Amino acid sequence: MSRTSARLLRGAAVAVTVGTLLAPVAAGPVCASPALVPAALAADSPGPSPSTAPVRDLTPEVARQLDAAVRKVMREASIPGATVGIWTPGQPSYVRSFGVADKSSGQRMAPDLYMRIGSETKTFTVTALLQLVDQKKVGLDDPIGTYIGGVPDENRITLRQLADMRSGLYNYSEDPGFDKALTSNPQRPFTPQQLLAYSFRHPLMFQPGQRFSYCNTNLILLGLVVEKESGQHLGDYIKQHVLDPAGMRHTVFPTGNEFPSPHAQGYTRQTANGKEADAADWNPSWGWAAGAIISNLRDLRTWAPTVATGRFPDGTTMVSTATQKQRLTTPQAGAVKGAGYGLGIFDVQGWIGHNGSLPGYETVTVYLPSTRTTLVALLNTDTDYRSREPSTLLVEAITKIISPAHVYNLPVTRTG
Numbered sequence: 001m002s003r004t005s006a007r008l009l010r011g012a013a014v015a016v017t018v019g020t021l022l023a024p025v026a027a028g029p030v031c032a033s034p035a036l037v038p039a040a041l042a043a044d045s046p047g048p049s050p051s052t053a054p055v056r057d058l059t060p061e062v063a064r065q066l067d068a069a070v071r072k073v074m075r076e077a078s079i080p081g082a083t084v085g086i087w088t089p090g091q092p093s094y095v096r097s098f099g100v101a102d103k104s105s106g107q108r109m110a111p112d113l114y115m116r117i118g119s120e121t122k123t124f125t126v127t128a129l130l131q132l133v134d135q136k137k138v139g140l141d142d143p144i145g146t147y148i149g150g151v152p153d154e155n156r157i158t159l160r161q162l163a164d165m166r167s168g169l170y171n172y173s174e175d176p177g178f179d180k181a182l183t184s185n186p187q188r189p190f191t192p193q194q195l196l197a198y199s200f201r202h203p204l205m206f207q208p209g210q211r212f213s214y215c216n217t218n219l220i221l222l223g224l225v226v227e228k229e230s231g232q233h234l235g236d237y238i239k240q241h242v243l244d245p246a247g248m249r250h251t252v253f254p255t256g257n258e259f260p261s262p263h264a265q266g267y268t269r270q271t272a273n274g275k276e277a278d279a280a281d282w283n284p285s286w287g288w289a290a291g292a293i294i295s296n297l298r299d300l301r302t303w304a305p306t307v308a309t310g311r312f313p314d315g316t317t318m319v320s321t322a323t324q325k326q327r328l329t330t331p332q333a334g335a336v337k338g339a340g341y342g343l344g345i346f347d348v349q350g351w352i353g354h355n356g357s358l359p360g361y362e363t364v365t366v367y368l369p370s371t372r373t374t375l376v377a378l379l380n381t382d383t384d385y386r387s388r389e390p391s392t393l394l395v396e397a398i399t400k401i402i403s404p405a406h407v408y409n410l411p412v413t414r415t416g
Helices: 060-077 118-134 157-161 176-184 192-198 216-228 234-246 297-309 321-327 390-402
Strands: 083-088 094-099 340-341 346-348 351-358 362-370 372-377
Touching: 060 083, 060 094, 060 390, 083 297, 083 390, 118 157, 118 216, 118 234, 118 297, 118 321, 118 351, 118 362, 176 192, 176 297, 192 216, 192 346, 216 234, 234 297, 297 351, 297 362, 297 372, 351 390, 372 390
Parallel strands: none
Antiparallel strands: 083 094, 083 372, 340 346, 346 351, 351 362, 362 372
């Protein structure tokens, strides 16, 4: 069965079987002291710390515990390299890189490296959609057929159901034909229309709105809606209306397999033969509005509170208060209490944001409103360990230390 069917809140992953695990890689820290962290990354966010904080102070002892926990997960899950950033107003920051960015050269992981962020792209696409909602160019409860034709049950599936993963459409990245096309030539480009064709050859899995089912097809359709109603290419719209106002100068929406430098190499076993490959030069166009964006730690630190609050760093409105409230309505999305999914965003035990998974890379960017804590993790592998994503294992271990009342336990469910 496909890998994508194996996750409840999975990033935009390829549908192939996982092979044996990687050989363990040493995971010593590159940035083991604040002096080695770029000042712009190490600086705390402005504003006082809440008086009753459910997040532990980042004392030297807590930092040592975090170092040990990250190394332990990396050894167990055979993670080549990882970068972690934690920021809480009024507290010291924690920015560390561990292991290697390139296994062949031994280049060390570093906080300034670009990474593919997979399904975190969904937060940007849905932000663009919600801005058009605020401009009254689209309505969340409009049927997709109002904007895009040829969609199964197009007059009943709404934009809201696409954004909150309750459309019932088949996930194109689980289609065997798509899997074969991608793994036989991972550098080939895909158009949005080609991706939709893989989905539309399948009937609806359930009646629209009936239940939650994570589906990349939904975001391809929303990306096309943004393009149609804004008159801009999706990447251009996101840059002009989201990235530039947020000051995110290190986030790009690639048109092909281009990858800014410096970047980490990405290691995956999602290949035609199950053997490990370096996926850095694979073409992410197959993820498009659902998973193509590239970013780095600096920008994701900015994005976590921006997407969670609906306001740009300068305090101006990115998404209206009323629309943001709808976005953050996160009904339970699985068997684990405390884990829910809203409009292109999740809430896992109080942590608001999204994860991402693309061959070779995994990320988590989340924000805890009660303490205004930002947590970002970036990994250069997507190979599961004991049927769990390495990014989930890593962030779970971190939050057990810093926020024991809010442990990030992203649910997973196997369907075969």
